[in-house]
Amino acid sequence: MPKINVSAKVIYDISSGMYRSPANALKELISNAFDADAKNVVIRTNRPLYKTITYYDNGEGMSAIDFQWAMSHIGGSRKREGETKPFTKKGRPIIGKIGIGILAIAQICKSFTVISSQKGAKTKFEAIVDLKDFEAPEVYKLVLGDKDIPIGNYTLTEYKEDVDAQYTKFILQEIKEDFKSDLEDERENFIDYSRHDKGQQTIFPSTDSRDFRAFINWLQKIDIRQLKDYWRLLWELALFSPLEYFDDGPVLHQKILTKKKKELSSYDFTVDVDGFILKKPILLPVDKDIITKDIDYGIYLIDSEKAGIDPGEIKFTGYIYNQRKQIKNTELQGILIRIKNVAIGKYDKSYLNCPISLGPVASFNSGEIYISDGLEAALNIDRNSFKESNRHYKILQKYVYELMSKIYRDTRKRSEDRIARKKEDKLKEERKKIQNSLKLLSESYPIRFKTVKYVSSENPETPIKGEDNAITIFTKHRIFETRGVDKIILEKILILLQAYKSDEPESDAKYYKTLMDYLKK
Template structure:
């Protein structure tokens, strides 16, 4: 069977835990659907058993040739950030590095893809991911690591590595399917299944209303914490908060603070349905007894410095820019940041 080849710089996002939660992995599939001009994405978690997982969209779909090109080394070879396509409904591109499809690898060992493009023949494929391959990604003797080149902005090619992470089978679609893409897995990891099944038995768990507004206003707004409600509630909340769906209402925040943003999101004509629930941003502070501020927080930037180099195991000292524009002294040697023994790496953190 053909091997799935992924460029090292893209795979690094997987190994660093970019998709460390089920919602993070599913969000990238939602982003792919958005970039494919889908107006609806439906996710089914097989609640309350969680033995299967499916994601279906009504987007543009893609061809067998495009899929095979991606599997043979196209993942991570060029980023969507330099993609100049113009999407429908005045949408921006939001997918990351073309690896959204492999994000689901965090919660399954294999999955099936079916896609029907607007024109031409669709395809179906079975993707098998190597078990325990992550521990071998950095091992030059594993046989999974190969020299390659990667394309960067401007068309320049730079040295890179390609890693084999699995195999795939692909066939022409032999059934009638509406335009779009469907991803299905029945090989969900036991950790995912058990965690979600257990979350339904927690003492503070409450059934999730099909009406998402009711779920937010009657349950989430009165819960002591999201953690106490369990993993299933967390999955729904994270997807609703991070995906480009509208707010529950234009007055979800007082004084019309989200009215303009909500109009923009509504204009993009995109909906996300999870287990029959049409999700919206899980924010509704109107008449919320918990209190809120009516002042908008402006984006701010803080400069942070770390000292004493990377070869020292001691905690790194942090320097904060003061109102005078000068950095405070090193917490270890009590000297200014330019102390001779320290190597500083300037980083910028956005709040």
């Protein structure tokens, strides 16, 4: 029977488009380290030349047999085949299940060396891998039939090693020019902006873990899109990886995600990039004038079980932070989906293609949703997007739509309340000025009325009355509800006119009726 074949170039095109940024490619190595129960990941980019990039983790490591199996089964991870439990020995949820980590490395370099050792073994192995075949023109002409498509070759050697040693080290060589040029592009821009006024010392020493917080604090002043690729690499790696938050993150002065923060801390997992100890770079609010909860901003906690969603289908928690104006850093606008604590793509400004017309409110929100069970089957091979027809995705989508509808209504209500409060505050301030002016006038002129009182009694006959030494304004009189009339100006006019009127109630009523007729016209 004739077979349907696929060109190897299709495989190349698919795999080369899987990782949309340097951080997305390196994220795969970090996820593998997390799955290997590593405590520390250390990455050195060797900037500014980027001739080699080194990666090290102190996880369980690989044996030579493990490596050989991986090289012959790209896309056939043992994790995916169910040969492992859902959790590591340390209790971490297993992240990787696709087995395409080498394709991530292939986006960065043309060759690499991997050295690894497992605790209890007396040897380590060193493999030198050449990936030039991955881009060779003749490979494009091959078709997928019964045979595998070669994408490179390697040589492997074993050496003696300390029996207690466990680690994995990658040395990425022949860094691709497009990757290198992206990182080099105006790379000093950030440092120039962060120098002290006196001298050339930067505010970021190379090894202090507080440096990354200083970097994030600096980012509060600019749009993340302005970052050059090296600094964006730091920010994205911190955002994507299963790392801790800052103690006061993700929302300043608010204790949210307490359970999740404790969980992330219990993993005892750190990533060091060129001396920067990364943490989730989310600190809201960014704007200094966003201060008061429930007035300037609101927080919507997410819990699928509390929403009545069957935990046997999909289980998730999280939050959406909403403020009264656009979030300054546009890269934080939207919602970020995390599966097993790892970000899937970037913040989604469409809110899973929400059909509600959110208008400007779409840019007022920043949220994270942690998927603890379900949705993995919806992941596309790039681990950056979803199959939208998946049942679990549809359940999540419906939840997000309903929540965003509520957030939209609440945002409008808070806006209306703020406007009403501002008007009331302005009214109080103006009335205070009137009171002070009347008092000053009474000291220089023989004015009968020295104070103003405001009364909110129902259905008053007249809007204002002079009695003894005081003028009383009835704030609920219908004259103050006349459309298009400034309430405070009208009060001033009435107070001024009160001095020239008679004290006869019938005359007053006739006078104010005439005034209302005039205002309506």
